[in-house]
Amino acid sequence: DDWQERGAAVGVKKEYDADGRQVLKPVKKGVKDFNFGRTLGEGSYSTVLAAQDRSNGKDYAIKVLDKRHIIKEKKVKYVNIERDTLNRLTDHPGVVRLYYTFQDERSLYFVLDLCAGGELLGVLKRMSTFDEECTRFYGAQILDTIEYMHNRGVIHRDLKPENLLLDENRYIKVTDFGTAKLLPERKDAAGRVEFEPDSTTSENRANSFVGTAEYVSPELLTDKNACKASDLWAFGCIVYQLLAGRPPFKASNDYQTFQKIVNLDYEFPRGFPDHARDLVERLLVLAPERRLSLEHVKNHPFFTGIQWGRGLWQQKAPRLN
Numbered sequence: 001d002d003w004q005e006r007g008a009a010v011g012v013k014k015e016y017d018a019d020g021r022q023v024l025k026p027v028k029k030g031v032k033d034f035n036f037g038r039t040l041g042e043g044s045y046s047t048v049l050a051a052q053d054r055s056n057g058k059d060y061a062i063k064v065l066d067k068r069h070i071i072k073e074k075k076v077k078y079v080n081i082e083r084d085t086l087n088r089l090t091d092h093p094g095v096v097r098l099y100y101t102f103q104d105e106r107s108l109y110f111v112l113d114l115c116a117g118g119e120l121l122g123v124l125k126r127m128s129t130f131d132e133e134c135t136r137f138y139g140a141q142i143l144d145t146i147e148y149m150h151n152r153g154v155i156h157r158d159l160k161p162e163n164l165l166l167d168e169n170r171y172i173k174v175t176d177f178g179t180a181k182l183l184p185e186r187k188d189a190a191g192r193v194e195f196e197p198d199s200t201t202s203e204n205r206a207n208s209f210v211g212t213a214e215y216v217s218p219e220l221l222t223d224k225n226a227c228k229a230s231d232l233w234a235f236g237c238i239v240y241q242l243l244a245g246r247p248p249f250k251a252s253n254d255y256q257t258f259q260k261i262v263n264l265d266y267e268f269p270r271g272f273p274d275h276a277r278d279l280v281e282r283l284l285v286l287a288p289e290r291r292l293s294l295e296h297v298k299n300h301p302f303f304t305g306i307q308w309g310r311g312l313w314q315q316k317a318p319r320l321n
């Protein structure tokens with residue numbers, strides 16, 4: 001199915017060694033292998049362009065970063081974290097796929113899945129709020145992807161509707177991993193790769209990174225300790241926002257937004273659905289260890305009827321009208 005097929009997307013070239021044995025050699029792609037098209041968007045350090053692979057006509061999004069700007073703004077670490085994180089998250093439909101990285105004298109290039117549906121935030125703004133069925137479907141795809149990221153030892157740390165893109169089937173694609181936390185890899189007795197169960201407080205003290213104000217978890221504000229539960233806090237804010245049309249903690253400046261968060265100062269609009277309200281109340285809990293675990297979220301009544309796993313990525317996305 002498409003998961004294997006996508007694996008074949010990495011470029012290889014067939015060659016023969018001295019004994020006539022076939023050798024597959026990885027081919028480093030370059031700018032000349034692509035026809036560049038329209039600009040899809042701009043970041044602080046990047047421009048994202050639509051592009052087509054000239055050898056097979058496949059469409060991609062290529063994120064181009066200016067080397068001088070990256071170095072001047074001291075973002076080298078973030079670029080390499082984004083590459084390393086994307087290279088760890090290669091087989092889930094909910095994560096934007098990185099096919100190649102390459103560079104030329106001026107720029108760095110990430111060749112990514114093209115998400116032609118744009119940002120979930122844009123869709124939400126156009127619709128003002130999602131109904132329960134849409135929220136359930138998109139909430140389930142986001143949660144399924146968070147579970148995959150956490151199992152691969154990745155904490156996203158900046159989940160928000162701007163970082164949730166939609167592909168041509170209107171499926172979710174999580175993006176923007178430059179500020180992710182990569183838990184150290186280690187091998188178990190059988191030599192299988194596993195990851196630290198969660199981030200420990202020690203290495204987090206050094207962390208200066210704080211996500212986007214409206215979605216930042218209280219533990220990140222009080223003791224700089226981002227953990228897997230921090231992504232579930234952001235998930236709770238996103239579910240609330242899809243149904244209410246605005247995030248739960250929003251003030252006129254970041255400092256006041258932080259105040260609302262640490263004081264759990266938010267309320268539900270009238271008519272907010274009961275199951276969704278119960279779910280959000282069990283996610284927006286100040287103590288990370290008391291927040292609903294990912295497994296319990298999947299079994300929450302709000303997600304009754306959702307088929308977890310592959311079924312979730314084969315069914316038709318609800319109409320967004």
Ligand SMILES: Nc1ncnc2c1ncn2[C@@H]1O[C@H](COP(=O)(O)OP(=O)(O)OP(=O)(O)O)[C@@H](O)[C@H]1O
Binds near residue numbers: 041044045046061
């Ligand atoms: N794979 C993609 N497919 C389609 N559009 C994309 C893709 N990746 C990014 N974009 C769009 O390009 C724009 C820039 O994205 P990029 O990740 O480079 O910067 P950003 O993270 O949005 O901004 P900043 O770097 O300031 O956080 C965004 O608006 C995003 O919607």
Ligand SMILES: O=C(O)C[C@H](Cc1nc2cc(Cl)cc(Cl)c2[nH]1)c1ccc(Cl)cc1
Binds near residue numbers: 070102103108
């Ligand atoms: O080819 C690779 O994958 C490894 C390189 C590593 C790398 N080379 C760099 C040069 C500069 Cl000037 C800046 C950064 Cl962040 C750099 N990162 C690389 C190239 C492109 C991208 Cl997008 C990321 C990393």
